[in-house]
Amino acid sequence: MRLRSNLALLVTPLLISLGALALWVNYQRADKIFQDRRALDWSRNLRPQLEQHLSITFWATAFTVLIAVPLGIVLTRPRYRRFGGPVLAVATSGQAIPAFGLLVLAFAWLGRGQWTTIWALTLFTLLPVIRNTMVGLDQVDSAVIEAGRGMGLTRRHVLRQIEIPLAVPVILAGIRTALVITVGMATLAFLIGGGGLGATINAGIGLSRDLVLVTGAGLTALVALSVDWLAALIEKALRPRGL
């Protein structure tokens, strides 16, 4: 089990490099018309789009974590537990709206731009993180908490020294889910002026040029894989020993 996950961590960057190489070779060997060169120009289009894509992903995930993890913690405390159901219901309906619809709603409310996309995606990915935070905290063995309280640890001690560390793997899994969703959804950001690699994919469709389409989609896939790999590294580093 552990060996296999370590192996996966080593193999993924290798696959990503191979994919990048394949895209590059494909681009070099293809017959290119003017529109191809222009749409796939690194400094004019691809690099800024990549940067936009990553910054949307980063900020949307960061806000999700900053909102959803504390909310999830509060909702598992005895005093606020009764609000857990309603909050989860709202978050679920947020995710039930098609992402495109959510983007359009955000557009109608906040106008064009990258920040509109970031807020819309934050809202969209709250659910998995809130839910995993709550599940992660609830699955901590009640005997461990009982023993801790019985020895004179305060509620705060128990939360910080026992519950949160033991919930970290589940919380991180939720964040990783949110990350992957965000990377995928960020391809729609161009629709409301948020930029991102979706623009290149769209250009490929508009121009009926497979080279542009494949390069845009391939780059998106590589970004998704890299982000997921990074998340896996973080998950491994933060997972408490002894579990």
Place this chain on the structure above:
Amino acid sequence: MTSFATSPASVTAAPSAATPAETDDASRDVMIRLEHVSKVYPGTEVPAVAELDLEIPRGEILVLVGPSGCGKSTTLRLINRMIEPSSGRIIFDGEDVTEVNPDLLRRRIGYVIQQVGLFPHHTIAQNIATVPQLLGWDKNTIRARVDELLELTGLDPSIYRDRYPKELSGGQAQRVGVARALGADPDVLLMDEPFGAIDPITRDRLQNEFLRLQSELKKTIVFVTHDIDEAIKMGDRIAILGDQSRIAQFDTPERILAYPVDDFVSDFIGSGSTLKGLNFERVRDIQLADSFAVVEVSATAQETRAAFDASEEKWMLVLDAERRPARWVGSEHLARADFDITRHGVTVRAKVPTNATLHDALEEMLLSNAGQACVVDNQGRFLGILDVERLADVLKRMRAEAKKHYDLLAVENRSQ
């Protein structure tokens, strides 16, 4: 242990001037006192614990035992205020702790639960250091304390210090659980069915080791179990609890076994309480039968037959040159023309030392051909014979003494 167990055991011994009840009160140094403690959960009419008064003497193990749902765990958790009492007072070493900060109170009380509850992401050493760390001990003191506790509980520090709980067996985990509860050397230990989830063989070993530990540490311990045998084994005193933690009987195990006060208690103790009571008496405390004929191996056949005829018993005992029991000889052996005292007879198997319990002795007696056990000293030399009549006398005396104790209590109560 108690005035009863150490009282002179011969049947004719006159009661000493001080009755058991009086000596108990005089020597009783109370560590924990519950006064009219009740717990009513919100939304329920019937209290989980009703008006409980309980005194726990310093340095003793008090076992709370009772059927499931009687409130014994609730009672335990009222002491360290894991459950807040609805009314009543909790006096801890002379100090009213009903209102103090419960977190600070609990750091002075060790707590062991059935599921152990070790922190899975902390090493064994970190687990044991939990309370010392809360109390702000310095690093070196904590490290030394952790190693000391690991050795005390039978775990090699160099092997186990840096392991994680998942690498331990159930028995080892509970050893660490006990070590952790003893972390900051609390005076009081609360144990909620600590050995309940452990296999019978390991449980027996842990119980014995814990009793050995307690004989050195002399902590005040409140121990909850639903198993009457464990209660009898572990308890200096036992409180048998009925519904709502009402105390049905509170006494030493030997007196509860000898004299259950009512049907509830005798039902709960179950059958075999008499036999269990034999565990509390030792062979050295009772008078041995003296009507047995004994010959030494140097005796001639003539002398042997003469001695046998003079005795009323069906068997006689042959001792070897060091006066160790060698063989039982009966009439069929003596009737032989070629009777040889060095060869004929049944080898003696049932030999019990003077520090054996009567329960052990009974087992030996039942296994022996003659239905009797030879009591021997440390060198294996013959001291006397133990037979069923002697055992029956002891049981009668135990019951009579316990009854007298309760009759006396009743008289005192009436006169008050």
